[in-house]
Amino acid sequence: MTPDGFTETVRDDCMDFLARHARHHLETLRPTNPHAFHTGALWDATAPTYWEVSNGEQVAVVEGRRSQVGSPLRYRLRAGRVIAERVAVEISESDIRRQLDDALYPGVAPVRKLAAFVEAFKGLVWGLDARDLAILYDVPGDPTVVVAQLPASAMARLSDHVHRIFDQSDAVRIIASLAGTDDNPDGCTVLVRQQVRVED
Incomplete structure (x- = not known):
């Protein structure tokens, strides 16, 4: 330098x-x-x-x-052989909160409802097997991390959580955002960390 x-x-x-x-x-x-x-x-x-x-x-x-x-x-x-395994799902709370906030209108989502959704989301995602998630694309600059989409079964459960936490009009907009049918085509995504090792 x-x-x-x-x-x-x-x-x-x-x-x-x-x-x-x-x-x-x-x-x-x-x-x-x-x-x-x-x-x-x-x-x-x-x-x-x-x-x-x-x-x-x-x-x-x-x-x-x-x-x-x-x-x-x-x-x-x-x-040996190279083994690449998906070992962990990572969640960015700030990204989740921002996506929900943007789906409604920036700055109007109640903090307690956002917090309730984030907790429900974490509970649902951490119960998933990282190997079952559909990979969308690699994270640029870090091949050990990929962006993955939730399976349809998880999205259905997530939709139920949204309906329980938010009122009907807000729930419709949030579900459109999470499903990728609004301006965000990726919808609701998570990061999956891969571990690479050599097995004899």
Whole structure:
């Protein structure tokens, strides 16, 4: 970093890799999956990245990591397969409150009703299995987090909560917002965190 801000440093890790392994036996490994598996946000230069590869007979994992920012990537070949699992559902209370508030009219939703809905929403979502949620898209910059849509059964229960908490005219507008039939096409979404690991 300079007084003017961040500077970009371009590294060619390939030459460092070739120099370290110049006398080793070489074997062609081809990817078995078109995707790299990142274990952290893309801006985290020290988070390991995995690629599943095969020599045609055995499947293995190439692990790329650096010990600190600015150091070259170090690669190692590991036995096993890459497992990416959805492990947790995350909820942004402020986003939920804002979506409900916007569905009605900014600033008019009663605080106690918003709080009651948020609690009902959390109770419903945390009872869901993260593996059953439909993925809409990845969170830019962090491949370990995706945006997911609630299943229809959860939306039906959520609609019941809305009708119990809000009056009829407000409930209609809120349900349209949660279902994505208003100006927000995504509707009611949650964040799903994925965990990447290598299993032998």
